Amino acid sequence: MGEYRIEHDTMGELRVPAERLWGAQTERSLENFRIGTEEIPRELIRALALLKYAAAEANEKLGMLDQPRAKCIRDACRDIIDGKYPKEFPLKVWQTGSGTQSNMNMNEVISHIAMRADPGIKMHPNDHVNRSQSSNDIFPSAMHVAALLGIRESLLPAADGLIESMKRLEEENRELIKIGRTHLQDAVPLRFRQEISGWRGMLEESREQILESSERLRRLAVGGTAVGTGLNCPEGFDRLCCESLSGLTGESFSPEPNKFHALSAKDSYSYLSGALRTLAANLMKIANDVRWLSSGPRCGLCEISIPENEPGSSIMPGKVNPTQCEAITMIAIQVMGNDVTIGMGASQGNFELNVFMPVLAYNMMQSIRLLSDGMRSFDRHCVSGIRAKRENMEEKLQRSLMLVTCLSPRIGYDNAAKCAHKALEEGTSLKEAVTALGFLDASEYEEAVRPERML
Numbered sequence: 319m320g321e322y323r324i325e326h327d328t329m330g331e332l333r334v335p336a337e338r339l340w341g342a343q344t345e346r347s348l349e350n351f352r353i354g355t356e357e358i359p360r361e362l363i364r365a366l367a368l369l370k371y372a373a374a375e376a377n378e379k380l381g382m383l384d385q386p387r388a389k390c391i392r393d394a395c396r397d398i399i400d401g402k403y404p405k406e407f408p409l410k411v412w413q414t415g416s417g418t419q420s421n422m423n424m425n426e427v428i429s430h431i432a433m434r435a436d437p438g439i440k441m442h443p444n445d446h447v448n449r450s451q452s453s454n455d456i457f458p459s460a461m462h463v464a465a466l467l468g469i470r471e472s473l474l475p476a477a478d479g480l481i482e483s484m485k486r487l488e489e490e491n492r493e494l495i496k497i498g499r500t501h502l503q504d505a506v507p508l509r510f511r512q513e514i515s516g517w518r519g520m521l522e523e524s525r526e527q528i529l530e531s532s533e534r535l536r537r538l539a540v541g542g543t544a545v546g547t548g549l550n551c552p553e554g555f556d557r558l559c560c561e562s563l564s565g566l567t568g569e570s571f572s573p574e575p576n577k578f579h580a581l582s583a584k585d586s587y588s589y590l591s592g593a594l595r596t597l598a599a600n601l602m603k604i605a606n607d608v609r610w611l612s613s614g615p616r617c618g619l620c621e622i623s624i625p626e627n628e629p630g631s632s633i634m635p636g637k638v639n640p641t642q643c644e645a646i647t648m649i650a651i652q653v654m655g656n657d658v659t660i661g662m663g664a665s666q667g668n669f670e671l672n673v674f675m676p677v678l679a680y681n682m683m684q685s686i687r688l689l690s691d692g693m694r695s696f697d698r699h700c701v702s703g704i705r706a707k708r709e710n711m712e713e714k715l716q717r718s719l720m721l722v723t724c725l726s727p728r729i730g731y732d733n734a735a736k737c738a739h740k741a742l743e744e745g746t747s748l749k750e751a752v753t754a755l756g757f758l759d760a761s762e763y764e765e766a767v768r769p770e771r772m773l
Contacts (some may be wrong), residue, residue, distance in 0.1 A: 325462050339406045339434075341426035341443060347419035348731045353412040358420050358676065359683040363407045364399055365464035368566055369456055369540065369559070370447060373397035377449050378557035387446055387506045390439055391431035398424075399430060411680045414671025417457030421448070426616075444472040450551045454581055454671055455542040461679045462535040464567060467588065468683060469532045472690040477525045477597075480697045484518035487511075487704060495769050496621060496711040497718045504718045510706055516603045524597035531593040534586040536570055542577030545670040584664035584672050587682060591660040594685045598653035601693070605647050608700065621711050625703035642700035645727040649692040655683035719748050728766065 319385030322333040327342035334345045371392050378388035379591025397403065406427045413419045425443035432441045441447065448456075488511040496513070498505040543549050548556075556573035563571050574580035608756035614620030657682045663674035672678075718740040726734045731757070749763050758766065 336474045339403065339427045339430040340423055341430070342606055343419060343422040343443075344426055347413055347423070349407050350418075350523045351410050351413045353410055356411040356680060358407060358409055359413060359419075359464070359680055359687075360404070360407075361464040361468055361683045361687075362420075362460055362679050363424070364401075365460040365467070366421065366456070367395045367398040367428075368463060368563060369460055370424060372562035373451055373456075373540075373555075374447075376555050379558055379587060380450075380552045380555060381723075382449050382555075383446060383551060386430075386436070386439060387441060390436055390441065391428055391447055393435060394428040394431035398427070403431070404613070405426060413675045413676060415675060416453050416671060417460075417675045417679075418453035420676070421453035431701055444551070450543075450555045451540070452543040455577070456540040457675055458580060458584070458672075459538040461587065461675060461682070462538055463563070463567070463571070464679065465587070465682050465686065466532055466535040467567060468686040469528060469535075469567060470688070473528065473686050473693075474525065476693040476697075477521055479530075480693045480701060481518055481521050483523070483697050483701045484514055484521065487701070488514045493707050494706055494711065495715060495717045495773070496710060497720070504720045506720050506723050507715060507718075507772050509773060510711070512773075513607075517607070519602035519734055520604065521597075524593065524600050527593040527596060528590070531586075531590040532661065534589060535708055536572060537574040537586075538571055539574055539577060539580035541573055542581050546578035546581050548577065552602065557602055562698075574687045578670065580669040582670050582672055584660075584675070587678055588661050588664040591657045591682060591685065594689060595654055595657040597689060598650040598657075598685075601646050601689075602650040602698070605643040608704070609643040610631040612704075617709075619714075621707055621714070622707045623701050623707060623716070627699055640700075642696050645694045646692050649688045652688060656685045685758045692718065696733070714747075715769055717747075721769065722748055722752070724767060724772050725752070725757070740759070746765060 323336050324331050325334045325342040325345065326332065327346070327549045329342075329346070332345050334341065342643065351425040374383060374388045374391035374395070377383040378385060407420075407423055409420050409423050422443060422587040425447040428447045429441040429443045433439060464591065476541050481509040491514065494509050494510040495507050498513075500509045536595050538556075538560060541551050543550055543551050550651075560571040561571055608622070611619055612624045624640060624642075627641060628639070630641070630768040631637040631639045660678055663670070663678045663681075666672060719741055722734045726735070729737075735753060737748060737751045737757065740746070740755065741748045744751070745752075749767070752758050752763050753760055
């Protein structure tokens, strides 16, 4: 074993690697929970540091911390927020369900940073850094902060970029007419821009749902301490803490008025996760449409081309695959699975506390991160390079038997069906079938069957 120092907690002494800034409780967690590779998300670490900064400021204003200690805590938090100590937060997701060990990991690291910066100051992780707080209110508050900032700073901008690309595609293909499809079968015509507008509408609707559901994250459990009663927390701490946090982040936060609800329930998380799942479902649909429409290059639908980013096969030379579509669809099912976990975890609040919080946070932040990164990649490497293959669209449009639909008011539904079946069975054009059955002559057909009038 390398150099170490002796740290202690209420359970006794423990060796901690000398170069590390954490203390005994972090070390115990590392020893007791050697499970998996999934660590507490970096976004949650940042959120905890933001809350510790705000708590120190609130405690100073209320006379619970002296100015030198409060300043040292804030300075240490600022360094953590800026990402200066990424290796000091190694704890796994699979720990205590309240997130206590990650809260204490933060408290211990802040204490050590502060005392290294000012050796003359005494800083205790519980008595000073965790003053007026409990893991039971700070960890769920950090969950809300991390998710809201992830939505605002990453996911919404990524969605906006993809929506703008869709709008550009609509404009580029304003007048282009193609055949529609329902049940994977030929249907009546539409403009390509109308098909794209459906994709855009799905993204815009999902954006609004996420925006609306994320508003509930602005209400924080801070001030509830252990069970929601606010024991050892001075009056006004929750309000001052939220005011400080709002100033730090540029986002508005307020205390949850019902702290018992805030500690025991995770319905806001479940609600937001449902909106993320809906976005994932919509992205799945869009990506599937894109790869179907681009299938080919000679034996598929081949109505659009997408960027060729890398070789697609280790055995078939020249093959190029719709890899961005595949990536976004894999992301979609991961987010759907995360939503199941979040829903089940949110249902497990027993009495005054939910003890599934680390896994809830892990799944939420993974969903936000994957959707954000995935949409940016899908936009940049696929959607922005979509081009219509106009000749192929026109050919398929003219060959479609469903153009006969416009004749139903004139010759009747049953007769129109006879025309479609005859053309299909005999391998002729629709025009030939209609004229052969004597319902219209050639000039009447050409005048009646005009795709541009069917939109």
